[in-house]
Amino acid sequence: MCRRILYTAKLALYVCAFINFPHVIASYNVAHSREVSGQGQRLDLDYLLSLGPDALAAIDQYGAQQPPYPYQARRDRLAAAHLDAMQDWRAWNFRGWRLKQYLEEKTRGAASGS
Numbered sequence: 001m002c003r004r005i006l007y008t009a010k011l012a013l014y015v016c017a018f019i020n021f022p023h024v025i026a027s028y029n030v031a032h033s034r035e036v037s038g039q040g041q042r043l044d045l046d047y048l049l050s051l052g053p054d055a056l057a058a059i060d061q062y063g064a065q066q067p068p069y070p071y072q073a074r075r076d077r078l079a080a081a082h083l084d085a086m087q088d089w090r091a092w093n094f095r096g097w098r099l100k101q102y103l104e105e106k107t108r109g110a111a112s113g114s
Contacts, residue, residue, distance in 0.1 A: 020095060026055035030062045045071045053082035053099055060106065079103050 026048050030036055033043035043062060048055050049071065059075055085091045086100045 020054055022051040022054035023057065026051055026058035027061075030058045033062070036062065036065055049074055049078060053078055054095070056082075056099065057102060 029043060029048065032040045034040050035043050045059070045062075048059055048062075056075065056079055059071070063072065063075070082096070083100060083103060086096055
């Protein structure tokens with residue numbers, strides 16, 4: 001009995017290692033917010049920004065639907081901090097690399113669009 005509990009706990013921890021919880025939480029909050037879906041609670045952008053750079057894609061989704069985006073400067077600082085951190089090879093991880101690619105693509109798109 002004790003071994004089954006231990007194996008189940010190990011399996012749960014292993015599976016959770018591959019889930020990007022800040023992104024999942026931020027995406028859910030944006031999709032179900034009053035500003036985007038018309039129902040639910042108002043979106044707490046301070047909370048989303050506190051989730052860190054993994055929440056930037058969901059924050060961008062919100063910003064695209066809300067033209068006067070008041071948190072753009074804070075979002076840009078968070079993105080710049082992530083890009084600066086990724087300059088150090090010791091900070092590299094796959095999730096961070098994917099986010100870096102996303103941010104660089106957004107920057108290129110904004111530069112070519114203006």
